[in-house]
Amino acid sequence: xxxxxxxxxxxxxxxxxxxxxxxxxxxxxxxxxxxxxxxxxxxxxxxxxxxxxxxxxxxxxxxxxxxxxxxxxxxxxxxxxxxxxxxxxxxxxxxxxxxxxxxxxxxxxxxxxxxxxxxxxxxxxxxxxxxxxxxxxxxxxxxxxxxxxxxxxxxxxxxxxxxxxxxxxxxxxxxxxxxxxxxxxxxxxxxxxxxxxxxxxxxxxxxxxxxxxxxxxxxxxxxxxxxxxxxxxxxxxxxxxxxxxxxxxxxxxxxxxxxxxxxxxxxxxxxxxxxxxxxxxxxxxxxxxxxxxxxxxxxxxxx
Amino acid sequence: xxxxxxxxxxxxxxxxxxxxxxxxxxxxxxxxxxxxxxxxxxxxxxxxxxxxxxxxxxxxxxxxxxxxxxxxxxxxxxxxxxxxxxxxxxxxxxxxxxxxxxxxxxxxxxxxxxxxxxxxxxxxxxxxxxxxxxxxxxxxxxxxxxxxxxxxxxxxxxxxxxxxxxxxxxxxxxxxxxxxxxxxxxxxxxxxxxxxxxxxxxxxxxxxxxxxxxxxxxxxxxxxxxxxxxxxxxxxxxxxxxxxxxxxxxxxxxxxxxxxxxxxxxxxxxxxxxxxxxxxxxxxxxxxxxxxxxxxxxxxxxx
Numbered sequence: 310x311x312x313x314x315x316x317x318x319x320x321x322x323x324x325x326x327x328x329x330x331x332x333x334x335x336x337x338x339x340x341x342x343x344x345x346x347x348x349x350x351x352x353x354x355x356x357x358x359x360x361x362x363x364x365x366x367x368x369x370x371x372x373x374x375x376x377x378x379x380x381x382x383x384x385x386x387x388x389x390x391x392x393x394x395x396x397x398x399x400x401x402x403x404x405x406x407x408x409x410x411x412x413x414x415x416x417x418x419x420x421x422x423x424x425x426x427x428x429x430x431x432x433x434x435x436x437x438x439x440x441x442x443x444x445x446x447x448x449x450x451x452x453x454x455x456x457x458x459x460x461x462x463x464x465x466x467x468x469x470x471x472x473x474x475x476x477x478x479x480x481x482x483x484x485x486x487x488x489x490x491x492x493x494x495x496x497x498x499x500x501x502x503x504x505x506x507x508x509x510x511x512x513x514x515x516x517x518x519x520x521x522x523x524x525x526x527x528x529x530x531x532x533x534x535x536x537x538x539x540x541x542x543x544x545x546x547x548x549x550x551x552x553x554x555x556x557x558x559x560x561x562x563x564x565x566x567x568x569x570x571x572x573x574x575x576x577x578x579x580x581x582x583x584x585x586x587x588x589x590x591x592x593x594x595x596x597x598x599x600x601x602x603x604x605x606x607x608x609x610x611x612x
Numbered sequence: 613x614x615x616x617x618x619x620x621x622x623x624x625x626x627x628x629x630x631x632x633x634x635x636x637x638x639x640x641x642x643x644x645x646x647x648x649x650x651x652x653x654x655x656x657x658x659x660x661x662x663x664x665x666x667x668x669x670x671x672x673x674x675x676x677x678x679x680x681x682x683x684x685x686x687x688x689x690x691x692x693x694x695x696x697x698x699x700x701x702x703x704x705x706x707x708x709x710x711x712x713x714x715x716x717x718x719x720x721x722x723x724x725x726x727x728x729x730x731x732x733x734x735x736x737x738x739x740x741x742x743x744x745x746x747x748x749x750x751x752x753x754x755x756x757x758x759x760x761x762x763x764x765x766x767x768x769x770x771x772x773x774x775x776x777x778x779x780x781x782x783x784x785x786x787x788x789x790x791x792x793x794x795x796x797x798x799x800x801x802x803x804x805x806x807x808x809x810x811x812x813x814x815x816x817x818x819x820x821x822x823x824x825x826x827x828x829x830x831x832x833x834x835x836x837x838x839x840x841x842x843x844x845x846x847x848x849x850x851x852x853x854x855x856x857x858x859x860x861x862x863x864x865x866x867x868x869x870x871x872x873x874x875x876x877x878x879x880x881x882x883x884x885x886x887x888x889x890x891x892x893x894x895x896x897x898x899x900x901x902x903x904x905x906x907x908x909x910x911x912x913x914x915x
Contacts, residue, residue, distance in 0.1 A: 493839070517833070533829055535798040607830065608914075612867075
């Protein structure tokens with residue numbers, strides 16, 4: 310039985326417009342995307358907050374994926390809502406409406422049964438809360454984290470305190486530039502690694518991802534897709550696939566980490582094929598492994 | 613002895629400003645970049661035009677790389693001049709001055725000794741002239757071509773006539789979108805392959821390159837560099853490394869083509885490390901092979 314992955318982050322109901330159409334009040338949030346992607350590989354312990362309106366069918370869907378919901382607190386009020394619209398160039402999106410609702414007062418509390426988790430992913434929430442989650446873990450061996458431009462600008466001190474304790478930081482290229490103050494991604498990576506993380510993952514959307522570690526760089530392209538329906542959550546699915554497959558592998562060597570990054574890329578490539586988590590609802594491990602082999606064919610010139 | 617590569621294109625004297633500094637009247641033009649990159653691998657036959665002011669030292673430099681200059685005509689007038697400035701984001705550049713000079717009346721004539729060339733690369737010039745060069749070749753087996761947005765917009769009919777005869781088309785992502793009318797690169801590739809080319813290479817600058825062929829896609833990242841001095845000519849060096857290594861390999865199978873694309877990426881990565889062709893002047897085959905192995909390490913998760 311693989312190690313389980315503990316993840317803390319947001320659970321939201323998203324309303325999304327893209328050039329392909331729209332979807333109303335679909336399950337979203339960094340924690341949901343991560344958990345569903347990771348659940349293809351390993352048991353997942355979720356830490357999040359939802360309101361009384363959180364649909365029972367979504368709770369059943371998550372539980373049906375083997376995701377432990379003991380840490381998903383249901384409190385009085387409405388679940389976090391996000392409404393956004395993507396441009397023709399789907400790298401650009403506008404937030405049309407944001408209602409934090411019960412998420413505004415989120416104070417993550419780990420159930421006793423989670424506190425011995427060895428792998429934890431701190432999806433995008435306030436760095437202060439990410440630090441508080443870490444403090445509740447007794448036996449953590451691998452800490453992953455994500456963040457966004459807002460926290461880099463507004464909660465720098467809390468974020469720096471967190472980075473000193475992070476093993477794998479997963480952010481996009483614009484965030485890496487902002488965090489480091491560098492205009493070049495290699496310089497940015499060098500500076501960020503000096504802040505604490507042993508590994509930096511730079512997500513570059515349709516261009517793939519770069520992994521930087523001391524004296525090692527790994528590049529993987531995104532899977533070329535003819536139809537991208539909704540990019541929401543792709544980065545969280547990337548992290549979920551990565552940490553899920555690391556938990557399943559039970560190792561952390563260079564080769565295992567590279568394979569995990571490719572599994573992350575596989576999950577991200579499926580995530581964007583439909584709105585919200587729709588594509589991942591029907592996704593099975595056999596399809597994942599088929600696309601992993603397609604990634605091998607896509608990039609192979611070594612043999 | 614490997615097959616030789618025949619290349620037709622521009623030879624220019626470029627004045628370039630980038631965030632790293634500036635260089636005045638340095639050797640440039642698509643034909644120069646391609647020829648110098650290809651000369652690391654195979655004999656090159658150049659077809660171009662220069663003015664009476666073309667520096668003897670540049671002629672000697674090219675000849676010293678084993679490049680055949682029989683087809684480089686020197687005519688009355690001044691050599692093509694280009695002056696450009698790159699922004700902090702080096703994907704954006706402004707042309708400050710353009711003097712076609714002798715290039716305005718370029719009518720490429722292949723010396724008799726070139727007409728049995730089996731590999732030809734039609735670097736960026738008017739599609740009408742690219743067609744005229746092809747018509748002068750008697751035994752061509754592999755036709756490569758590049759073009760730019762200007763010809764896609766202004767000389768579409770001549771370009772389409774050319775594409776029907778091209779084996780490998782090498783253009784950037786914006787040009788692929790413009791040529792195909794597609795907003796998605798996979799759709800763009802499908803449409804462009806239907807126009808004639810058996811292989812489409814999509815150059816994506818710092819994000820690398822994609823190769824599309826019937827039922828086959830290959831992706832290679834760009835080499836992550838901490839210091840990019842001048843991106844001018846990177847695409848031509850990519851094509852030069854690719855065609856040079858294909859000529860040297862004497863084969864065209866899938867594996868050889870993929871390796872050639874990586875050699876192209878290697879040459880492009882060196883080209884941007886200094887102004888103009890400065891980095892390639894001192895570049896030797898051992899350094900090329902070292903970076904090729906670095907590309908293998910950069911992308912390997914297959915073993």
